[in-house]
Amino acid sequence: MAFLKRELYRQVRGPEITHEDRSFLAFDTDTKSLYVEREVAHLETGIGGTVEFQTATMDIADYLTLGGQTTGHRELWRLLRALFKEDSDVTGSSRDT
Template structure:
């Protein structure tokens, strides 16, 4: 299975308790499916290096309907606008 990936957003905080949040746009070339994957990881160095990772997938519409406008939302909107940008110099078929 070939997955094409484009990172939309990454945010990391730390140092004692590190929190990482990443959203990635993924196209599964075999299933012909386009979706967003979100991974959230928390690492607590004070509790013998405890790490907790959560991963979820959602379709693009559900991702864009989430509350707030994150950097990931803005990057996805920018990519979509680039894909669907009309070329004013081309003639219609």
């Protein structure tokens, strides 16, 4: 299974990487699925510390309607605009001929 990923957002909090939240635009080349993948890692430092790691996938529309306009939202919108701008330029020029 091959995946193409582009990072949309990364946030790291804590004096020593204690919490990391990352979002990616992901494309599964086998199933031809395009979606957003979110990874959250939490590390409790100290003796007997624990590590929690969660990964969730969601539809692009669901991600865009998820609480607020984060850096990840803005990056995804930028990518979508660039993609459709290129497509409309090609479509527009083919209509002119």
